[in-house]
Amino acid sequence: MSQAEFYQRDRERHPPALTPDYKTSVMRSPRAALISLQQSVSEITGPVFGHNDIDPIDNDLIHNYAKDGESAIGERIIMHGRVLDENGRPVPNTLVEAWQANAGGRYRHKKDTYLAPVDPNFGGCGRTITDENGYYFFRTVKPGAYPWRNWVNNWRPAHIHLSVFGTSFSQRLITQCYFEGDPLIAKCPIVKTIPTQDGIDSLVAALDLNATVPLDSIAYKFDIVLRGRRSTLFENRLEGN
Amino acid sequence: MVQKLDYLKETPSQTAGPYVHIGLAPGAAGFDIYRQELGWDIAGPNAKGERIRVEGIVIDGTGNPVKDVLIETWQANADGVYAHPESEGEVEEGFRGWGRVITDFETGEWGFDTVKPGPVKARKSLGTGPLHPPAHAGDDWLGRGDEGHEDMAPHINLWIVARGINIGLNTRLYFDDEAEANAKDPVLNLIEWHNRRPTLIAKRSERDGKVVYRFDIRLQGEGETVFFDV
């Protein structure tokens, strides 16, 4: 088995640590430069998850916290896509976790006191493991926009938080998925921490009519790309070093 | 014009936000939804080696605790083996080596129980690197030293996310009772500024017969923890 490193992270594609218009970053951003490592076994390995770790209902946010026979309130959606690497290969059997506000923009969290009501049938989290083609899906309701104090009148665009592992700790990624057509995307200081328009566009899920369930749920497609891996062109060279 | 390279580009990171617990530790958010939350048992019941506890606090640039932080840990077992197919060797049944750590929301203090990892083979098994025997890391003023094929001192890899952290921060925790191994560690030696190296070294003490290591993480300013681009 080849055990080469992952491509170095393109730091110009990610937000920098210090983004003054997202105020909380100002005092939480390291000021010294990161130290760049050659990867060792500590970086090319990472936790492995299996179907024993989760339950099939976990990816259905409409029902995974609802009372029997009831369901979450809101616009029913399917969020689906593939986890790929930078080489375009699927990343199978990897854990994808999601969390979000309810349809009114309220999180089920001790520290969320927004006046929109909690939905008794909606927890707001889900998880799944990609299949052999890197495919995943969640059934959920479209989250609502919510206000937050950054400037005094900021509103987060509707979004789902996503956490992905890949096969190595160096691929670990948390991001947010937005929805096509939302005018709040362009105004959001957190979205705008991303330095390129192309990068922002890659976080916007596309309305996917082909994947809708007629008379049931609308669908959005969201592919996630993790770091890709070098192949060892000169494998013999260092063998036994 | 030239041909197009058909690589995809990595999905950009976004902050985990203040409500990361809903997704990754819903019990802490205040509700019970899954049969089991992941990341609470790092070493499992069968792991060999010394049982330890690690505690600390994450401190922001104003000197205050970061109370909404979430840390993930990744470590080898006492034999220096990771629970992953690309790490040579076996781990004990139930040893995962990965954990999720959250804070007390009032104080920002966090802690986790595990076993102390063993030394880990460095880059020996990676089939890439300079063609000729390289300078030792840190010897070359343009950074061209290779991190080499020495064992790495025992360490725990940490990944830190929170509101206001736009992309997860990677660092490593080393142990102060491993001074000899630390002195030879290729990653610690890569840090040109000797006075920054101690930011990665946890301090051992005993409390009620238990071994406790203290590891505070400073995000910014004086004594800023070394973070890595891995």
Ligand SMILES: [Fe+2]
């Ligand atoms: Fe959010």
